[in-house]
Amino acid sequence: MKITDIITGLNLKVVSGHNGLSNEITGGYVSDLLSDVIGNAKEGQIWITLQTHQNIIAVASLKDISAIIIVKGLVPEVDTVEKSNIEKIPLLSTEMDTFNIAGRLFELLR
Amino acid sequence: MQFRHKISGGDFARAGNIASAVKKILRQLNIDHSVSKRIVIALYEGEVNVVAHAYSGVIDVDIDEIKIETTITDKGPGIADIEKAMEEGYSTATPQVREMGFGAGMGLANMKKNSDSMKISSVPGEGTTVHLVTYIKPNAG
Numbered sequence: 001m002k003i004t005d006i007i008t009g010l011n012l013k014v015v016s017g018h019n020g021l022s023n024e025i026t027g028g029y030v031s032d033l034l035s036d037v038i039g040n041a042k043e044g045q046i047w048i049t050l051q052t053h054q055n056i057i058a059v060a061s062l063k064d065i066s067a068i069i070i071v072k073g074l075v076p077e078v079d080t081v082e083k084s085n086i087e088k089i090p091l092l093s094t095e096m097d098t099f100n101i102a103g104r105l106f107e108l109l110r
Numbered sequence: 111m112q113f114r115h116k117i118s119g120g121d122f123a124r125a126g127n128i129a130s131a132v133k134k135i136l137r138q139l140n141i142d143h144s145v146s147k148r149i150v151i152a153l154y155e156g157e158v159n160v161v162a163h164a165y166s167g168v169i170d171v172d173i174d175e176i177k178i179e180t181t182i183t184d185k186g187p188g189i190a191d192i193e194k195a196m197e198e199g200y201s202t203a204t205p206q207v208r209e210m211g212f213g214a215g216m217g218l219a220n221m222k223k224n225s226d227s228m229k230i231s232s233v234p235g236e237g238t239t240v241h242l243v244t245y246i247k248p249n250a251g
């Protein structure tokens with residue numbers, strides 16, 4: 001599934017990384033622990049987190065994660081936005097909490 | 111092929127840069143994807159350990175036809191109990207570092223899981239050295 005389909009389906013706001021919106025999504029991963037993500041997330045997944053600092057882009061880039069959804073309307077830092085554009089990893093935002101957005105993503109990808 | 115990178119303690123902005131550089135090199139060298147994925151995980155964790163715990167560090171990477179050898183040497187507080195530090199979930203990271211999602215106590219365990227050999231030596235009050243070997247052909251080890 002394309003990221004754009006997920007943006008429409010889950011009513012997400014695109015914060016940055018517009019140049020990566022053609023990425024394909026193969027699944028999802030939910031975690032706020034960077035070691036867990038670096039160790040266990042898979043290429044092509046969309047990552048749901050409440051972390052907003054720039055290290056999430058480094059982790060996503062190393063793991064070839066397709067996009068990041070930031071929950072609860074949290075605003076990513078300026079550095080995070082800049083790196084998202086450089087690395088072509090879209091930062092998406094939702095007002096929903098992790099449980100609700102993960103549930104909807106799961107339904108959409110099923 | 112050998113190269114050396116320096117790491118500054120506390121410099122979270124650059125954590126992952128070395129892993130990223132090595133990932134690109136491994137792609138250029140056409141190293142098997144499953145091998146480079148493991149090295150990237152181990153290197154990232156190694157970098158983060160230096161950034162989160164030490165004052166400064168150096169990473170040496172040596173790639174030949176059969177293996178990738180990495181040595182991470184830091185000047186820092188060292189590890190008093192290496193066995194304990196290897197336990198998943200054990201961490202001495204500060205609350206600020208944990209809030210960022212680091213310091214889950216998975217770093218060294220991730221490094222061990224994603225290398226074929228790992229040796230740690232440490233002198234409390236001086237620093238720590240971690241030596242990793244990953245074989246490019248899975249059976250070579």
